Amino acid sequence: MSGGSLPRRIVKETQRLIADPVAGISATPYADNLRYFAVAIEGPSDSCYEEGVFQLELFLPADYPMAPPKVRFLTKIYHPNVDKLGRICLDILKEKWSPALQIRTVLLSIQALMSAPNPDDPLDNTVADVWKNDEAKALETAREFTKNFAAKKE
Amino acid sequence: MQRTPAGETVIVPRNFKLLEELEGSEKGHGDMAISYGLVDPGDTFLREWNGGILGPPGTYHDGRFYELRITCTDNYPAEPPTVKFISKINMTCVDPRSGLVQHSRLSATKNWNRNLGIEQILTGLRREMCSDANRRLRQPAEGLTF
Numbered sequence: 001m002s003g004g005s006l007p008r009r010i011v012k013e014t015q016r017l018i019a020d021p022v023a024g025i026s027a028t029p030y031a032d033n034l035r036y037f038a039v040a041i042e043g044p045s046d047s048c049y050e051e052g053v054f055q056l057e058l059f060l061p062a063d064y065p066m067a068p069p070k071v072r073f074l075t076k077i078y079h080p081n082v083d084k085l086g087r088i089c090l091d092i093l094k095e096k097w098s099p100a101l102q103i104r105t106v107l108l109s110i111q112a113l114m115s116a117p118n119p120d121d122p123l124d125n126t127v128a129d130v131w132k133n134d135e136a137k138a139l140e141t142a143r144e145f146t147k148n149f150a151a152k153k154e
Numbered sequence: 155m156q157r158t159p160a161g162e163t164v165i166v167p168r169n170f171k172l173l174e175e176l177e178g179s180e181k182g183h184g185d186m187a188i189s190y191g192l193v194d195p196g197d198t199f200l201r202e203w204n205g206g207i208l209g210p211p212g213t214y215h216d217g218r219f220y221e222l223r224i225t226c227t228d229n230y231p232a233e234p235p236t237v238k239f240i241s242k243i244n245m246t247c248v249d250p251r252s253g254l255v256q257h258s259r260l261s262a263t264k265n266w267n268r269n270l271g272i273e274q275i276l277t278g279l280r281r282e283m284c285s286d287a288n289r290r291l292r293q294p295a296e297g298l299t300f
Contacts, residue, residue: 005160036167062156062164070170074198084196085173 006034010060013103025107027058035060039071039107043150044115048142049077052150056086056110058103068097069106078138078145080119080128088113089123165268168230172200175271188276190224201226203272205237207280213289215243218296222279224272231268237275242298246287247279253300255279 024042039056043049058071073086122128131138193202205222209215221240239253247259257263262278
């Protein structure tokens with residue numbers, strides 16, 4: 001249970017995420033921990049993740065927004081910038097973080113990373129090698145993963 | 155658990171705490187007296203861990219390497235993980251039939267709180283090997299398992 005008062009900044013961000021959600025993205029705080037969010041991102045159309053819904057989890061550490069949110073994929077995804085545990089290699093989650101960024105901007109950047117994988121800055125070298133040497137095969141595997149692990153539930 | 159200047163208690167969720175623990179384990183522990191890592195590097199929910207303890211010098215455990223299996227349930231870290239010795243050992247806090255560590259008999263787990271983790275349990279077990287009750291306890295032949 002989060003005791004005491006949640007910073008106003010987090011309250012505002014949460015309200016806006018719910019009232020004015022980003023297309024294809026939902027982020028819902030857990031009732032027992034308002035710094036912890038269940039996130040779902042729809043695979044961008046025209047990407048190899050199209051038709052999939054990807055579950056993620058996001059946590060705002062005590063020093064947020066001085067420190068970036070922590071976020072990772074829970075759904076298995078075949079992507080050169082995501083490792084086996086779903087951790088994401090994205091500059092704004094590390095050295096390029098700025099307190100002017102928000103949960104919303106982070107989730108939009110992750111969605112953009114799904115549209116434009118970056119095998120030159122890989123987190124998973126095996127996946128990145130396939131991506132660089134045989135892109136068709138990489139895209140096919142990514143589509144297979146999407147079908148097997150990220151299928152929309154009816 | 156962390157308290158912000160505004161008096162808010164911040165709870166690190168299970169998965170993010172375990173990811174921190176994993177990153178800590180990958181940095182290693184100076185003398186490598188204890189070690190731990192995921193059984194399956196792709197285990198999304200970070201449940202099953204291998205642990206290792208190097209028997210402390212000056213005891214009957216000296217020179218031995220003990221293998222353990224640590225299981226973090228959904229309730230971790232509200233409750234401590236299940237810890238089981240794979241390597242056969244004779245120790246006051248370990249069930250002699252199953253190798254399970256008895257939480258009530260180890261101070262790290264007896265006084266468990268969510269700021270503790272796998273590292274503190276392994277370190278606590280190694281410290282317990284040096285206690286008066288365990289230091290000179292006769293040990294089974296090396297290499298046996300539970």
